[in-house]
Structure formats: C-alpha cells, structure tokens
Amino acid sequence: MALFKESIAKALRLELKEKDFSLEQATEFLEKPPKAEMGDYSLPCFRLAKAFQQSPAQIANQLQVKLASKKISGIEKIEAIGGYLNFFVEKKALAETVLNTVLKEKQKYGQNYSGKKQTVMIEYSAPNSNKPLHIGHLRNQSIGMALVRTFEANGYKVVKANLVNDRGIHICKSMLAYQKWGKEETPKSSGLKGDHLVGKYYVLFAQKAKENPRLEEEVLKMLKKWEADDKAVRALWKKMDAWAQQGFSETYKLFGSEFDKVYKESELYDKAGPIVQKALEKGIFEKEEDGSVIARLKNHGLSDKIALRKDGTSIYLTQDLVLTPTKFKDFKLDKAFWIVASEQDLYFRQLFKIFELLGEPWAKNCVHVNYGLVNLPSGRLKSREGITVDADDLIEEMKQLALKEIKKRHAKISEKEAEKRALLIALAAIKFFLVKTEFQKNLLFNPKESLSFEGETGPYVLYSYARAKSILRKAKGTKEKIRFDTLKSAPEKKLLALLQSFPTVVEKIPINFSLHSLAQFLLELAAGFNSFYHELPVLNAEPETRTARLALVEATAWVLHNGLEMLDIQSIEQM
C-alpha cells in the first residue's frame, strides 16, 4: 500500500544519490503535508540545503523540473512551494489501489505481521478483592484490551493475564468488619453483587477504625492467623473471596475483558524463598538487624526497597519476584507488559532492576505501561471512604441514557433489541473516552460532563458506521464494474487518503502504545465520512458514480469496523 511513497522515494534517490542519500533516507525525508490541498507527500528541502549548497527553494524548483520530465507511476503532479516539493497522487490510481485492497482484505485490512508471531503477555486489571472495580480499573481494562487487540492485529501472539490481589491487610479489613457486623449477610440476602457486598464492609471498617484505632491491631492479628492457615479465618476468607471473584467476573463479562491466565497473590506470596536467597547471596538484597530484607538499589539510581517484612511476611514485591520468572518460562514470552497506573512507576523500575542485577536475560523485556490516574473534580478516588465511581454503576447509568435516546428515535423497537444496542453504545462511549487521550495524562472524570454521545465520542464513530451500513443495506448488492475515476471530489479524496493511512496507524501502536492516535484516526475518518455523506449523494447518484461511491462507503465501513474492533469496541449496524 505504501506503493506511492516507494515510487517517489525511488525517483528521488536517482536525483539525490550523487549527494550520498540512501533509499531509506529518501523515504524518511518524505512526510505527509498538514493539509490535503498541499498534496499527498512532501519533501522538505531544508535539510538538503547544506549538501546542495543552495537555498531550499532553489533545490525544490530544480527537483521539480527534473522529476516532472520523468513519469513517476501513480503521481500526477509535482509542485514546488517555498522549499517544499509536493507530490500529488493520481486520484484514479489512489482510489483503485485503496478500494481494491480494502474490499479484498475486508476485516483483515489494517493487520500486519510486524510482530512475527512473538509471544507477549499483557497483564492488566489487577483488582483487590476487598472492593468492587471502579473507573480506574475501566481505564486500565480499556487500555489493556485495546493493546491486546492491536498487538494481535500486528501479528503478535498475546497472553492476557490478570493478577488478583486476594490476600493481605486490606483484604482482612473487610473480613474483620464482616465478622463483627455482617450478621451472616450474603449477596442473596442483601441483593448486592458479591464484590459490592465485600466493598461495603471495607468502607465500614474504615469508618469504625476512625472511632476505634484498636481495630487496626485486630486486623494485623487476623492477617497473622490467615498466614498461619487458621481454619476459621481461612473459611471466612474463602467465602468472601468467592463473592468478590464472582462479582468481578460478571463485570469483566459485561465490559468485555478477557483473561487467558489468572494469577492469585494468595498462591504466590509464600514462594519467594529461593529467589530471595539468590539475591541475598549475590549481595543485591541485605538482611537488616531487625530481620527485614532490603533490596539495595541506591547505587543504581533508585531508592532501596523492602523485600520482606521484619517478621518475614511478604509484601507486594514478593509475589512479582516469584511470578515474573514463571511467566517468562511457562509461556516462553518474548516480552511482558504490565498495565499499571503511574503511581507505581518507581516500583516497577525497582522490580526490573532487581531482575537485571540477578542477571536474568529477560529483564530487558519487561515493560511497565504507565498510564495516568483517573481523578474526580473533588480529587483522588478514595475507595476506603466510598468516594469512587463504581464500574457497574457507571455502565448501567450510561446504558440507561443510551436507552432513552434509542426509544426517542425508535418508537416500535423491541425491548430486547433496545437493551442490546444501549449496552453496546454505553460501552463504546466509556471505552472510547478512556483511550482517546494520550494515557500518560491524568484524566479528570466529571460524571456530569465527561461521557457525552456527541462530538468526539465512541457513539459518534458508531453512528457513522451505522449510517454507512444503512446506505449499503438500501443499495443491495448492485455489483457493476467500479469506475474509480469518478471519485474525484475533495471529500472523496480525503476519505481515500484516510483509508490508505489506517495500516500505518495500527503499525505504530506496539512501538509507542499510541492507542489515542487510533482513536483520533477513527474520529477523523468518521468526520470525513459524515462530510462526504452530507455533500454527496450515493444512492441517488448517476449509476457509474453510484457504484464507485458505494465501494467507498463499503471500504469506509470496513475500516471503521476494524478500527473499533482494535479498541475492543463492537460496532452496531443500527443505532
């Protein structure tokens, strides 16, 4: 598909080679002009000025004259403007290449094999089983699943993993509160989803502990009992853990988050012995007088990190020490990604540094995908105080809004169909909102304003897709020969150029995690389609134009569909 660029680069090289420029360099020099009327490819001549000992404008003019005398295949015009040499792709050739490719590859258009079947693990979500999932998890999961889909589209084999933090002091807090004030309440008797019920006692603990600080000591005792395998404590833990996990899996299913492998901290925390021993022998870890074990990282540009408590019990680091080598071994991973918020940036640098010092060859293949926090207008989410945006509630709320809109538009729609569409629209709105900005930035979530159906939103992209499909439905397979040369207006050309650039957008994601540029691309494509739709008739056009425009509509629909799919958003035929 990069055919045009290639032939320009080849022609350029013939002109440039006397000045020692390679084909790669010539290709690299070519860029996309900021505006469509400036052409399809552009060569800024500024950096050639030194080698040519001439002004950029002179160089552009000379190259223009030389290149114009030779025919470059697929290029219809070359212009020199103020130091830039602009190339215009022949409209017919562009239309023919792009549409034939998309309509042939269909749902595969956009995919490539740059991943060469390498195996990567994407670990995401990582809930704590003492409270329900919140909007922060949804951001995590939206990023996680979108990366899974895009890595797959790039030819990687992806293992989707989750690490559940199902033990520790925070878990005991909800357990203790339940033990004291739970009155044998169950999900059934309370009507609450399991994870919500557990979360209720986590909040209750925080309230009670404010009045009675001695609860904190009791909780520590409970943790000790848990680690000592105390029967009663373990039974309570099992019961509440099952409630929480059941709740999570319902939310995962609803939101579309999937996992091939679920790890549990409770099964890992006590298996760190050998690796800690090895680190101690190598002098990476040191034992303090009080019995705690500490990772010495100060000489490596990081701060020291506790690896084991003075009583010998595990902390969070311990299980990643155990789990990471296992991951690489069990799945023969080429790379491992952790989708975790930016607050843990230092932690991961410490973890990876420890592996590097241990001499693990895969240490350099560990990547922390570091995304910003989701904040509320009032500040940070505080699960302990119940100041949070619950995932289930948010999905339900958005669904109700979508449902209202659907019913306004379709008086006769069946309840079942309306519900189905409403959920997909709600999920599209949420997921799109959460990936459309660069994810290093913190996200301010204003419940009243953030999730709209208008403007730069998931539903806007869905709506454009539904419009395209509606035209195709009404057109019914009219299959005459496509006259590619009829697609020559500005909106059509814009669409074609966008369709062509889709694979390039996809290709870059494994390199810089630029999910947001895929989202931005889809917005641009949807906007391009809507202008086209508005300006040019399809069904009522002259027969020859009609078939060509139908092909363009169909190709646009495929790309919208494929792009949405890569963001883990399901497209719908009607809204």
Added chain:
RNA sequence: GGGCCCGUAGCCUAGUGGAUAGGGCAACUGCCUUCUACUCACAAAAAAUUGUGGGAUGCGAGCAGUAGGUCGGGAGUUCGAAUCUCCCCGGGCCCGCCA
C-alpha cells in the same frame, strides 16, 4: 530535599524539529437528499406487514460558518522551536516494611 510525569482558547484535547498550531465541548448563525419519525402514491399479501418511488415537517448521536490562542514564563541551540537543552513557576504521582 530527590526522582518520574504533565502544563496548548472559558473547559477538554491533537500535534514532540518544518508550511497559516488541528479538533471537540460550551455560545451565536445557517444547512440537512441517504440517518430518524411522519405522510402520499404504486406493487405484493387474507392480514399484521413488506418493497419501490415521491412529499412536507421535525429530531439530533448529522454538516458547516462566526468567535475564542503570550503553545506556563525566560534564556539558549537551529536556516527554522509548541516540539530539543538549561533555569524558573504551577499541578500530579512516588521516595524501605500499602497495593
């Protein structure tokens, strides 16, 4: 005190060495033939209904125009800086027994 990240119109955001800084929200002004509901004609059917062609109106998850900018501030590098370097200011996160 140190480390990492962020700072672009009232708000949100793209652009990270190249052309006049590109979008969205909110505001104002238009437009709308394929979306949506309505309606008419014709055709098919026992009927619910379906198909084809037309009409006028409206909705808004549609299109466009207007308006809105010291790219946090300053210095430097460069033919060229929102983009690179340095200093400063503001915000967020983190800095040995939370996760």
